[in-house]
Structures are given as structure tokens and as C-alpha cells.
Amino acid sequence: MNLETDDLIERLATRHKPIRRLPPPRKRALYWLLIALCGVAAVVVLMSPRDDLAAKLTDTRFLIEELAALATAVAAAFSAFCLIVPGHSRAVALLPAPPLVIWLGSLGHGCWQAWLSFGDEAWRLSPEWVCLPAIAVVGAIPALTMVAMLQKGAPIAPRMTVMLGALAAAALGNVGLRLFHPQDASLMVLVWQFGSVALLSLLAGWGGRQVLAWRHVGNA
Structure with a gap:
């Protein structure tokens, strides 16, 4: 070995902290989910659960949509944590597709049922601008936790x-929003919440390169 190689080995051994292996994606997704659920629950309690929540929890369509949204969240989190580990196939990004389709399908079926019952009145759409910022607020702790955890990977x-x-x-x-925001018309939920x-x-994905970037180690 020459002097440059010896110097490099010495620097790696004495000046840099050892790399700690990240937990498997499934464990990281579980850790994220536990923290995220606590954050969402806190917001729901702060905003006060909807008055008809007990009744809605016996509504099959409501439960399907909430569970599908929750499954989408878990699958998407797992996929994201897989993608920051070298060697994982990018096909894992398709994992959230099945629950997402179920969620969308339930909303679409609700729109169809509303049209059969109310005709063209079912397609009347009123502004619900509160949904976008509300989902952002309820999802703030899950989002910040996700970013912090993703930045530890590649x-x-x-x-x-x-x-x-x-x-x-x-x-x-969105799961949390529907626990305190009493808007269940399928078209409204489809357009404003979904x-x-x-x-x-999509906006977050567009800025992905700014959120996650390779960290360069200096020569010090």
C-alpha cells in the first residue's frame, strides 16, 4: 500500500463515525405509523370528533374508505422506506395501488349511488377549500416525521x-379529517379530499430532489 492509501485508511478509521445500519423498511414503517397516528389523534381530539362519529363507524362505506385510506398510507410508507435502501426494486412503488383503487372505487360507487337516488342534483359541487389545508395540517406530523426518516437513507x-x-x-x-369534518357526499369527498x-x-414528488439529496462528506 502507498502512503495515500494508508492515509485514507487512517482517516476512515479515526475521523468518521461508523455507519449504523437502518432498521428494515417494515420496522421503519411501523415506527412512522405509531408516531403519525399519535399526531393525527391529537389533532382530531383538538378539533373535536364529529357528533355522528359513533354512527359513522357502523357505516360500511365509511369504514371501507377509511380503512382503504389507512392501508394506502401504510403501503406508501413501506414503499418509500424500501426505495431509500439500495437493491430494492422500484416495482415496490406499486404497492399502494390496490388499496388506492379500493378507496377510489368506493368513492366512485358512492357517486353512482347518489346519481341513481338524486339524479343530476348529485353532481352539484360546492366549494370545500378547507380540505386542502386541513389535510395538510392533520398530516403535518406524519409528513415531517416521514421526511426526517427518509433523509437517513439513500x-x-x-x-x-x-x-x-x-x-x-x-x-x-384524510383519515383523520373525516373523523371530525362531517362531509360524506361521495362527489365532495372524491374531488376535495381525495x-x-x-x-x-404530486407537488411533493415534484420537489423531491430538494427534499432528498445526496450528502457530500467534506475533506476535513
Whole structure:
């Protein structure tokens, strides 16, 4: 070995902290979910649960949509944590697709049922601008926790990773929103709530390279 190699080995051995292996994606997703659920629960309690919550918890369509949104959040979180580990296939990004389709399908079925019952009146859409900021607020702790955890991995596919992380946070935010915001008309939920989740996810993905970037080690 020459002097440069010896010097490099010495620097690596004495000046840099040892790398600690990250927990497996499933464990990281579980840790994230526990923290995120606590944050969402705190917001729901602060905002006060909706008066008809007990009745809604016996409503099959409401439960399907809430569980599908929750499953979407968990699957998206797991996928995001997989994508920051070298060697994982990017096909894991498709994992949230099945619960997302169930969620969207339930909303679509609700729109169809409303049209059969009320005709063209079912397509009347009123502004619900509160949904976007509300989902962002409810999903704030899940989102911040997600970013902090993702930044510990390798930004191999930053845009896709951040989009999935945002989808996880926004979907969980929507779960919380529906526990205190009494808006259940399928078209309204589809456009303003599901639409807000999609918009937040796409915007976050667009800025993924700024959120996740390779960290360069200096020569000191």
C-alpha cells in the first residue's frame, strides 16, 4: 500500500463515525405509523370528533374508505422506506395501488349511488377549500416525521420516494379529517379530499430532489 492509501485508511478509521445500519423498511414503517397516528389523534381530539362519529363507524362505506385510506398510507410508507435502501426494486412503488383503487372505487360507487337516488342534483359541487389545508395540517406530523426518516437513507429515486411519503402522510391526514369534518357526499369527498391527497402527493414528488439529496462528506 502507498502512503495515500494508508492515509485514507487512517482517516476512515479515526475521523468518521461508523455507519449504523437502518432498521428494515417494515420496522421503519411501523415506527412512522405509531408516531403519525399519535399526531393525527391529537389533532382530531383538538378539533373535536364529529357528533355522528359513533354512527359513522357502523357505516360500511365509511369504514371501507377509511380503512382503504389507512392501508394506502401504510403501503406508501413501506414503499418509500424500501426505495431509500439500495437493491430494492422500484416495482415496490406499486404497492399502494390496490388499496388506492379500493378507496377510489368506493368513492366512485358512492357517486353512482347518489346519481341513481338524486339524479343530476348529485353532481352539484360546492366549494370545500378547507380540505386542502386541513389535510395538510392533520398530516403535518406524519409528513415531517416521514421526511426526517427518509433523509437517513439513500436518495436513489428522490421524486418517487417523496411522492410516496407524501401520499402516506396525506392519506393518513384524510383519515383523520373525516373523523371530525362531517362531509360524506361521495362527489365532495372524491374531488376535495381525495383530490387534495393526490395534489399534495404530486407537488411533493415534484420537489423531491430538494427534499432528498445526496450528502457530500467534506475533506476535513
